[in-house]
Amino acid sequence: MRKQLTDEQVEVFRERLLRVAEKLFAKRGVAGVSMRQIAQALGYSQTAAYRYFANKDEILAAMRAAALDRFSGHLEAALDPARDARKNARAVGQAFLDFALKHPDTYRLIFFTENLEETIAPQFPATITRFRATMTTYVQALVDAGYIEGDVRTLGETFFSAAHGIVMMHMSGLLRTVRERDDQHLASMRLIARGAGMSDVSQARGKKPLRIAAAGRVTRKT
Secondary structure (H helix, E strand, C coil): CCCCCHHHHHHHHEEEEHHHHHHHHHHHHHHCHHHHHHHHCCCCCCHHHCCCCCCCCHHHHHHHHHHHHHHHHHCCCCCCCCCHHHHHHHHHHHHHHHHHHHHHHHHHHHHCCCHHHHCCCCCCHHHHHHHHHHHHHHHHHHHHCCCCCHHHHHHHHHHHHHHHHHHHHHHHCCCHHHHHHHHEEEEEEEEHHHHCCCHHHHHHHHCEEEEECCCCEEECCC
16 A cells, blocks of 8 residues: 655655756757656656646646746845835846846746646745735835836836846847846836836936937936
């Protein structure tokens, strides 16, 4: 008779399986990995893997959810309630770029596979809720402080979309260096912020308006 596993043992094995599967998917692509290969990498039979996940799609959903939680945690860690809202916004933006640079395979797994929300939300609704909060928490602080105006969710998704596009350009080689990536990110974020009223706030406080130069460099008009 098969020994009954405790909930803790099941969770430990599931996490181990997901780590192994993530490495295989990164190396061979989702289509190039089978349940048998995942089980073999763990040193188990294919039957054993089916005790924990019904199929590869279920593994992929759980793996992406776990990766998205790690990404969200990384962004949350960049926030400091005692810090000015603008500094927090910059810190979150830098954390976004840093995660993609340090964990490119994980980033691709999260965002370069189709139907992120449709795949994860049914099984892991809290993960999607947490992820969406990372888009809006720092933006809400900017709005509350009077730095920008507008719908918080729309602004958050706009900032996120711009950052994601820049990461993809960097990964594809269109932005060849980290410096080019960071310059383009800074220019894009400031353009969006200006569209939401940030430049008016800056000028009201005696700061010179921004000018976007070539190659994404940001300077101030003299």
